[in-house]
Amino acid sequence: MHNQQEHDDDISTIDTSKMNSEQAAAMRLTEAARDSKDCINSFAGQLFMGSFKKDLIFPFPTQSASEKEIGDKLVAKVSEFLSKNLDAEQVDATQKIPDKVIQGLVDLGLFAMKISKEHNGLGLSQVNYNRVMLTISAYCGSTAVLLSAHQSIGLPQPLKLFGTQAQKDKYLPLFIQGKISAFALTEPEVGSDPAKMETTATLTEDGKHYLINGLKLWCTNGLIADVIVVMAKTKDKVLSSGEKIQQISAFIVEREYPGIEILHRCDFMGIRGIENGLLKFTNVKVPVENLILGEGKGLKIALATLNTGRLTLPAAATGMAKYCLAVAREWGNERVQWGRSIGQHEAGAKKIAFIASSTFAMEAITSLTSHMADDANLDLRIEAAMAKLFCSELSWRVIDETMQLRGGRGYEKASSLKARGEKAYPIERLMRDCRINRIIEGTSDIMKLFLAREAMDPHLINVTKALKKQEDTNKKIEAGLKLATFYASWYSKQWLNSSHFSTHHELGKLSKHIRYVEYTSHKLARTIFYYIGYYQEKLESKQHVLGRLMEIGTELFAISATCSFAQLKHQENSRDLSPQYLADVFCLNARRKINRLFLDLHDNDDEKENKLAKSILNGKMEWLEEGIIWDNN
Structure with a gap:
């Protein structure tokens, strides 16, 4: 691995002469991280x-008997608790996960699944963590996101990887008590281009605090979080070449600090129970000891956190696919058309075969990458990104085919099906919940x-x-x-x-x-x-x-x-x-x-498609939009 000075030199040798200033800045910033x-x-x-x-994947890795038993018991407890206490359709309708359910999750230790036993957590492996998340995701997407945003990309993971001992000792024990964390990176004008970040963290004259100012958008759990990892610009760094590179740093921000304001709660197509919104930071005073790893290390932290954090998405997607397979099996047998069950017709059989084989492949990738994450000797960056890309895309197709197999009943809400006496398969909700997976934590x-x-x-x-x-x-x-x-x-x-x-x-x-x-x-x-x-x-x-x-x-x-x-x-x-x-x-x-x-x-x-898109963007084909009611305000 390069040392930092070598890496700075690598950055300075990148040919940015043919890029515009924004492209060059984004490239240098990303390469530095x-x-x-x-x-x-x-x-x-x-x-x-x-x-x-x-040798890296054959033979397929397995859990020890003791590890598997830990996972088996927790999955069973979680399944029993959710089935008895949580109405996922009600969460979708009211946009609220009941407080008693959140407390039940706390009692099960689920907000500390990835926290070490040294800090009073469950100390789960990535494999067992993903087994639990698979089960929850198949039942209620909003509840799964509450836990994963807190644990996979919230404060526990960055502290686990980069926190000081003092930071770990102070914050990690809080999560077994039910304290919730969030991760604030995205801004209204910043998606995948961190060079445009506008939130700043300015060191006070006495050198004891940073003052954070700016807006953060789509901060999942941000409305209810007790502690937030906030990415912000600190002073520029000068490379050996003389060039300046923008530095982004990561801070632990407690919700009780003055100056944090909730401006808006976002309302989404799916996972409607999540507490996601637009946050404003105005002169939020953060102690210097709450800086994680050091100035300019924010993107490094974000990228490393996402490498493992992305693995929750394949688990979630696989859980949804498994549920679809169960629905396809039951409905494929029960629904009779033209004297045979629809699963026996070739069109239905092809859909069921696709759902089953795809689910098997998704489970394989989810399990393999989870085991890889537990092996410190393996480089997970590429496999994690592939797992996220593959499972999020394939699960969307699986759910779409399941809806098609169900026909009108797939499009109808589960609450409506239940009200008229039919089995309440929530395929419509699964489709809405699943769609975000192709977008969050890196679009496809x-x-x-x-x-x-x-x-x-x-x-x-x-x-x-x-x-x-x-x-x-x-x-x-x-x-x-x-x-x-x-x-x-x-x-x-x-x-x-x-x-x-x-x-x-x-x-x-x-x-x-x-x-x-x-x-x-x-x-x-x-x-x-x-x-x-x-x-x-x-x-x-x-x-x-x-x-x-x-x-x-x-x-x-x-x-x-x-x-x-x-x-x-x-x-x-x-x-x-x-x-x-x-x-x-x-x-x-x-x-x-x-x-x-x-x-x-x-x-x-x-x-040809690039040329066509350019013509549309230039307004040369606005005639094609005639006949619609258009309000661009």
Whole structure:
């Protein structure tokens, strides 16, 4: 890993000459926060380099008997409590999680699931935490978000990773008592571009406090939080090149501090019970000891927190998909049309097969990445982003297909179904709750760009190490030759399709899918290398190209995880072939998608669509909007 001075030099060598000032500032700020690694301990990261590190996911990781028992007992307690005490439809209708339910969650210790036992928490592993969140998400999305916003991206995770001992000792024991935390990063004009952040933290003359001023939007739990992690600008940092880079820092802000005002509670399409809003900070006086890690480390904290925090979303998505599978099974048998149950008609059967195989793949990825998060030796950045992207997108399709299978009953509210005597499957609510998963903690589009940056990082590191600070012409030539020699060898290897699994029979029919991943990873690696050379600095603007490449890598990871998971399930019960069958169906569909994505790289309408969008934005096609009632106030 680079030390900080080396990383500063890396930032200064980024070519920002062809960017406008805002693009350059955003690039420098983001790069300063990144933790450059060679992703050697990342299975998915190595796929982009044409390397299949099978030992990182085969055999599939498992819980110890004692760990599994802890998870089993807590899941059972949570399931019993929610089914007896929480009406999820009522939460959706009233936009309020009852106080008695929140107190019940406190009594179960759920606000301290990821807090260490040293600080009076449950000390759950990521695997057991996600098992609990999967169960809650399938029942009530709002309750799941209350707990995950507090625990996955709220104060517990940043303190766990970066807090001082004093900060941990002061704040972590509060959460077993039911204290709630929130995370404040987004602003009205700041989404995925932190360079536009306007909230400031100014050090007082005596050096004992910071004064925080600004607005924070979409702060989940912000309306009820006892403590908030607030991101704010501190004084600029001067790089060795003389350039100034904006610094963003993270602060622990207690709700009782004067100057915090709730301006608005947001009302959303789904997860309507969450306490999310617009907060204003006016000269909020925060002790310097509440600064986390140090000035300028805010984005580093945010990125590291989100790496693990994102893993709650796959668990939530998988829980919803599992519920849909149960509905599809019951309804597929009960609903009879034209003399047969709809599940026996081919159209219905295809939907049910898709729901089942997709759910299996989502569970595989959720379980695998959860285990990875519990292994400090693994680099989780790419896998976490892939898990979030894959599960949020696929669960949306699963719920959509379930609604289609249910027809009008899928579109009807569960409360209405119940009122007229039918089974109250809340598919309509699940769809509304699920939709946010493709947006929060990095939209699907942003996830693809994030993955692209991480996937290309090894290439950038190689070039930077070889060429930076080479002032002597002969040394530059020598470094260039070494780089060329390396890539000549590396590139030639990407045309070799040898397989580690060619003689392995324990995977049965799934061996073909693992071989496919191996040789396709070579194709992906050389394709990425081709586009790096072809577009060079323009590649960052080719978002469709990057997106397709990242989707290919994500699907290869999903195939690998699903096959490994199927092998585990088959070993647990050798007579049950259904895991392998589920995996086979998923993998066949994933391979078709991958083949289409490769084709779309060169057979697409990107340029025409870009030109059309430009014409629309320029107002040349406003005639197409005629006939609507339009109020742009």
